[in-house]
Amino acid sequence: MSSTDYSYDDQGQFFPFFIITIVAVFTLPLTYNVLKPSSEPGATAPRIKTDFRPKHAVLIDEQKRAQKKRERKLKRGIAVVVGWAVMFFMAYLIVVTARTQTKIWNPYDILGISESATEKAIKSHYKRLSLKFHPDKVRPDPSKNITLESLNDRFVELTKAYKALTDEDIRNNYIQYGHPDGKQSFSIGIALPSFMITEGNGKFVILVYALLLGVLMPYTVGVWWYGTQALSKEKVLIESANNLFKEYDERTTEGGIITALSTGAEFKSILKGEKAESGQDKLEARILAEGEATPLAGGLTIKDRAKLEDLDGGVRRKALGLLWAYLGRVELNDQALEQAKVEVAPIAHALTQSYLAIAMAYGTVGPILNAYRTMQCLVQAVPPTASPLLQIPHFTPATVRAVEGDARTHLTVQQYMQIQEARRRSMTVGKGLLTESEYDTAMKVVKQLPRFQVEKVFFKVAGEKYITPGSLAFAVVKGRFVPPGSTNVPEVNELDLEDIDPAEDDVDAILGRKKTPAKGEAPVADDKPSQPPLAFAPYYARDYSPRWHLFLTDSKQDKMAVNVHTYTQFEKPIFDESGAPTYNMQTMKASFQTPPQAGQYTFVLNVVCDSYVGFDTKVETILTVDEASKAEEIAIEDEISEPDEDSLAGQMSMLKNGGAPPPQRRKKAVEDDDDDSDESNTEGEVDDDTSETNTDTDEE
Amino acid sequence: MFEFDWYSLLLPLAYVGVLFGSLVTFSSLYRKRKAIASATLAPWFPPHLQRNIYLSLLHLDPAEGDEKAVAVPQSVVRAALLRRATEDIHRIIQIRTAKQACATLLQRGSVGDDLWQRFLRAEKEMEDELRDVVMEANALSPNWGQTIFQSANEIAANTMLRDRLDEIQAQTESEKQWWEKRRASIQSEFMKELDSSAASSPTKIPQKAGSEDDTILVESPTSTPSSTRKRKGKK
Structure with a gap:
């Protein structure tokens, strides 16, 4: 044993341990990151089957592939492979290197x-x-x-x-x-190879240290920090978000939002250099030409055109032109322009998310709804003022014109599908319109579109009969996915419409845990939430998984009342294996705090799907908040038997609830199971009204 | 006492010096850059045209050759100031509505910090502007400063309302044309139907029903699906 100051790791016994630890610290989390299944809702979703191929499908597919490549985390994958290689090499070194063991003198x-x-x-x-x-x-x-x-x-x-x-x-x-010789000198080992300490190498070591600490670390921290600073929460450039905030206007239209979107800084990266101006005249000539269904081919309104023409040349104007060209599906006859046209849509979609966040912060309903509609238009490549029928494959403005006539209002897809089959076919198929086979393809696609049909809307507080002030209530939406034009839809099972609270002793269900099948019981058939198919968006260069947004608005103040609850998957399967709709009853819930005062509150409940135009539902509902005393009363009544009317207790209770005899009220509660309807007898008329409006669904 | 080797201290001292030196340089550079960035922040509002008009009216320079500047009538100056106050009202409304939203968005990280900086600056500028207007108003006629913003508010509200009305009114021409066309087409269809024999009418009926549907505005098509569903539900 040497008695000199320190012993260094000359044989490289400990250095591999050091390196293996350092590398593992980085590699293991990275491996998890790379191997972990994609959390994107669209990754495993089924697709709508069709053989429809839009024009320029090659360009769109190319974009999709490019996007997938970007998402593939190639760099991280390489880093993981290198990391593991290093770790294995070090492990090999550890195994191979003979260890000089300090023997204990025995x-x-x-x-x-x-x-x-x-x-x-x-x-x-x-x-x-x-x-x-x-x-x-x-x-x-x-x-x-x-x-x-x-x-x-x-x-x-x-x-x-x-x-x-x-x-x-x-x-x-x-x-x-x-x-036996007495005290031995002990040595301190340092797990560094001696070359690092050797005289003369010191300056290199210091240099490396300085580079690591003085250059590399500030650089990585800076890159990370400015990277997070550059993007907003909605994953758009902060500059774009700022611009959008400035462009926000309470009375904006969808066209106005499209114009606002063109301020996005993202467009600069795809319209670099001479691309910023090239083909501008041609582009604008084409989108501003007279259109078949819309006054202008790009689907702009007169106002939108004025806004476009007010802009200075450059990226913003070209991006706006491209956006309108995309929405209007305008043929540009130019490879570069066509490609740019395909590219702008996903960017604009991301920017709309940011706009939506801004609109939500303002809380005014109009811009929020318009932002959702803009999203739908962007996914479907349909101009905001044009007919939703353009979502159907092979449909052109000419077809839409033939179907709609010169009506001012547009037919939605579901209205179109309600037209009798024979008449619909004769309207749609013809010279200059669809061929028979094209019509069949179109119908096949339409019958696969997931349209959420609201069947019932009500409010409830879990485990309570009445909604009391200041409690946590749910707006419950019961509905089914009924594709447009589906025939023999089964009737609604009344039992499905009820929202049953889990039993009080069923802790699993209350906490939202999966039920573990008890002994002897058959295991629960697969409880996996079902994903709707990817949006049918042949013109959109991304795979997009449709989302349903549920929110309540206050129609009197034109403000948001209950924030958006978003659903990407549903508890029961929407389509079976063969692709036929199951018509299962689905439930969506939005939780909110009830108002502090008892009374009736009118809300408009919106169910918006952000991928299809014209699939939105608006329901007017009334939330009845009862006095807290009412709920207490029920609790007492449940415990004690109903007091007779001529007894003192009966009279007391009569006084309490304004003369309505309790038994009668009970009956009423059974009659209409809407929790939001008022149970007191005096307001019987109002009662009927509410239940009417509840089941009534106004589709937009 | 032992000999102290001052030279060996040189290296650590140099290290500390370089460290602090680089930190100081970085911080000063960073601050300078930030100051420049905030100085060049784009203004929230576009140039204040009404204020510029008012100020140029006040300080009208004599034209070349003339001895005296053209005297601006007091009423014109007052009108210009009122216009300026009206524009200020518009801007204040914009700031008031944006403030809450901007603060929440900033907190959530949905917008950037420089937007907030710009916003704060615009807010401060507006405060100064308001004070300035009040002072100017008081100078033009005593105690006008207290009421000028009330009148300006009324004017602003009125202009907004009128703008909206104009917008709606502007649609009349196109609407009228459309209805004329529509009427003509319906009429011609009726005539055709009357001309043709009664036997051919059944095929026409659905066509007519469809077009009628569309003319009864939005409600009719929307109510159809719900009513059919309701029937289904009651079965």
Whole structure:
């Protein structure tokens, strides 16, 4: 054992451990990140089956592929592979490198006797050994690598070991310091290879240290920090978000939002250099040409055109032109322009998300709804003022015109599908319109579109009969996915419409945990939430999973009342394996705090799907908040038997609830199961009204 | 006492010096850049045209050759100031409505910090502007400062309302045309129907029903699906 200051890791015994730890710290989380299944809702969703291919489908597919490539985390994958390679190499080094073990000095081992040997045995054993190993007795044998010196050493060792076991002083030394010679110098090992410390290498080590700490670390921190600073929460450039905030206007239209979107800084990256201006005239000539269904081919209104023409040239104007060209599906006859046209839509979609967040912060309903509609238009490539029928494959403005006539209002897809089959076919198929086979393809697609049909809307507080002030209530929406034009839709099962609270002792259900099947019970058939198919958006260069947004608005103040609850998947399957709709009853819930005062509140409940135009539902509802005392009363009534009317208690309770006899009220509650309808007798008329409006769904 | 080797201290001292030196340089550079960035922040509002008009009316320089500047009538100056106050009202409304939203968005990280900086600056500028208008009003006629913003508010509200009305009114021409066309087409269809024999009418009826549907505005098509569904539900 050396008695010099420090021992360095000359043989590289410890350095691999050091490196393996450092590399593992980075590699293991990264591996998880790379291997973890994509959380994107669209990753595993089914697709709507069709063989419809839009024009320029090649361009769109190319974009989709490029996007997938970007999402593939290639760099991270390489880093993981390299990390594991390094770790395996280090592990190999550890295994291969012989470890110089510091042996503990053990006199029994040296003498070759067991530790239980008595002093006498030791003595005799030593005598025998000394006879055998005394330097005078043994001849040095160079062929066996035995020299005089090694023999001497050997004998000294033996003697030391013997003394350690017999001599008092030496034995004490051995016990105290672990060595018969007394205190040994101890060494401190540093797990660094000696080349790092060697004289002359010091400056390089310092240089590396300075580079790591002074350059690399500030750089990485800076990149990370400015990276997070550059993007807003909605994953758009902060500059774009700022611009959108400035462009926000309470009375904006969808067209106004499209114009606002063109301020996005993202467009600069795809319209770099000469691309910012090239083809501008051609582009604008085409979108501002007279359109078939809309006054202008791009689907702009006169106001939108004025706004476009007010802009200075450059990226913003071109981006706006491209957006309108995309929405109007305008043929641009130019490869570069066509490609840019396909590229702008996903960017605009992301920007709309940001606009939506801004609109929500303002809380005014109009811009929020318009932002959702803009999203639908962007996904479907339909101009905001045009007919929703353009979502159907093969439908052109000419077809829409033939179907709608010169009506001012547009037919939605579901209205179109309600037209009798024969008449619909005769309206749609014809010269300059669809061919028979195209019509069949179109109908096949339409019958796969997931349209959420609201069946019932009500309010409830979990476990309570009445809604009391200041409690946590749910707006419950019951509905089914009924694709437009589906025939023989089964009737609504009344039992499905009820929202049953889990039993009070069913902790699993209350906490939203999965039910574990009890013994003997059949395991619950797969409870996996079902995903709706990816949006049918042949013109949109991304795979987009449709989302349903549920929110309540206050129609009197034109403000948001209950924030948006978004649904990307549903508890029951929407389509079965063969692709036929199951018509399962689905539930959507939005939780909110009830107002602090009892009374009736009118709300408009909106269910918006952000991927299809014209699939939105608006329902007017009335939330009735009862006095807190009413709920207490029920609790008492439940405990004690109903007081007779002529008893004192009965009269008291009569006084309390304004003369309405309790039994009658009970009956009423059974009659209409809407929780929001008022149960008191005096307002019977209002009651009917509410239940009417509840089941009534105004589709927009 | 032992000999102190001052030279060996040099290296650590140099290290500390370089460290602090670089930190100080970084911070000063960063601050300077930030100051420049905030100085060049785009203003929230476009140039204040009404204020510029008012100020140029006040300080009308004599035209070349003329001895005296053209005297601006007091009424014109007052009108200009009122216009300026009206524009201020518009801007204040904008700021008031945006403030809450901007603060929440900033907190959530949906918009950037420089937007907030711009906003605060605009707010401060508006305060100064208001004070300035009040002072100017008081200078033009005593105690007008107290009421000028009330009148300006009325004017602003009125202009907004009128703008909206104009917008709606502007649609009349196109609407009228459309209805004329529509009427003509319906009429011609009726005539055709009357001309043709009664036997052919059944095929026409759905067509007519469809067009009628559309003329009864929005309600009729929307109510159809719900009513059919309601029937289904009652079965």
